[in-house]
Amino acid sequence: MEFLSWSPDYDLPHPLINAQHQALLAALNAFAAATAADSEADPTETLVFLTKYTAEHFKDEERLMAQANYPHLAEHRAEHVALFEEVEDRVQAFIIDGDATGLLDFLRAWLLEHIGGADRQLAAYLFDHT
Numbered sequence: 001m002e003f004l005s006w007s008p009d010y011d012l013p014h015p016l017i018n019a020q021h022q023a024l025l026a027a028l029n030a031f032a033a034a035t036a037a038d039s040e041a042d043p044t045e046t047l048v049f050l051t052k053y054t055a056e057h058f059k060d061e062e063r064l065m066a067q068a069n070y071p072h073l074a075e076h077r078a079e080h081v082a083l084f085e086e087v088e089d090r091v092q093a094f095i096i097d098g099d100a101t102g103l104l105d106f107l108r109a110w111l112l113e114h115i116g117g118a119d120r121q122l123a124a125y126l127f128d129h130t
């Protein structure tokens with residue numbers, strides 16, 4: 001069973017953002033699967049991919065915001081910066097203690113909160129203004 005399945009509730013009206021969110025969720029599921037006791041995959045490798053992809057996704061959203069003169073760019077970017085810093089801290093903690101539970105719960109919560117909050121607001125604006 002997947003750690004976090006995609007739901008139509010998470011769909012946003014912007015094809016690129018939506019596709020990247022689905023890929024983020026898939027990367028999170030790959031990490032969760034790699035942390036299972038019987039897994040032969042390397043959790044750290046999947047986590048490196050997840051963090052790199054997150055950074056790219058944030059950059060792409062920030063480019064879209066700048067191109068569209070999005071009025072909430074500064075707040076949205078600040079949310080990305082804070083999220084990424086916390087992800088990095090928690091990844092370091094995972095590498096040291098090997099306990100994935102806290103990191104997985106944190107990743108699931110922020111993904112859903114950020115997609116359903118700031119990203120939903122952004123996608124609606126882009127839908128109306130581009």
Ligand SMILES: [Fe+2]
Binds near residue numbers: 058061114119
């Ligand atoms: Fe975002």
Ligand SMILES: [Fe+2]
Binds near residue numbers: 017021057115119
């Ligand atoms: Fe996003």
